[in-house]
Amino acid sequence: MARRTIEVDDEVFAFLQQHCEPLVDTPNDVLRRLLLGGGSEEPEEKTAPTSRRVLRRPGALxxxxxxxxxxxxxxxxxxxxxxxxxxxxxxxxxxxxxxxxxxxxxxxxxxxxxxxxxxxxxxxxxxxxxxxxxxxxxxxxxxx
Incomplete structure (x- = not known):
């Protein structure tokens, strides 16, 4: 997946911080969850670009x-x-x-x-x- 760089102002960044899980979420995770409804879901598996199966990070429990x-x-x-x-x-x-x-x-x-x-x-x-x-x-x- 290609990565792009975007710039956000302080107000938008503060909003992202309010909706993130500290030390876990990236700004992309927060935007994906808020805009696309994903990122907070727990897929048991996801497919990597190499078609290898990779488990998502474990939860705190x-x-x-x-x-x-x-x-x-x-x-x-x-x-x-x-x-x-x-x-x-x-x-x-x-x-x-x-x-x-x-x-x-x-x-x-x-x-x-x-x-x-x-x-x-x-x-x-x-x-x-x-x-x-x-x-x-x-x-x-x-x-x-």
């Missing part, structure tokens, strides 16, 4: 799956009592979080921010099978 603390298909939830809302996400085999509307996110914080409409620490999702918050499970595998 993969170490918890590998440690046996989460399993694909497990449900995570977060309750917002003052708003009377409950948000759910499902763990995918590659450690991503899939929302009810079909969108997938590589990190809990990005997924929960999309659901709540605000910046929020997604590691407070509750893992329904165990009743523990993700940050507690993450500490069990030595992640911080």
């Amino acid at each position: 993969l170490p918890l799956i590998n440690a046996g603390l989460l399993a694909p298909g497990d449900v995570l939830w977060h309750k917002q009592p003052r708003r009377g809302m409950v948000h759910e996400a499902t763990v995918t085999p590659r450690g991503w979080l899939k929302l009810a509307d079909g969108r997938s996110f590589s990190t809990p914080s990005r997924a929960l921010a999309e659901q709540t409409g605000t910046t929020i620490n997604g590691w407070i999702y509750v893992h329904m099978p165990s009743g523990k918050q993700l940050h507690v499970l993450r500490r069990q595998v030595g992640q911080s």
Whole structure:
């Protein structure tokens, strides 16, 4: 795929930063997601230009799956009592979080921010099978 260089002003760049997953998304990822509806989805595989099959990067929950603390298909939830809302996400085999509307996110914080409409620490999702918050499970595998 050919790469092109574009220039954006400070206001457009600030907008891109507001819609990115820090240290993961490139400006191209954000533009692709916002303009073409892609980039936040978790394709299990994508085809490289050489026609080789390449797996997409693993999600943040993969170490918890590998440690046996989460399993694909497990449900995570977060309750917002003052708003009377409950948000759910499902763990995918590659450690991503899939929302009810079909969108997938590589990190809990990005997924929960999309659901709540605000910046929020997604590691407070509750893992329904165990009743523990993700940050507690993450500490069990030595992640911080």
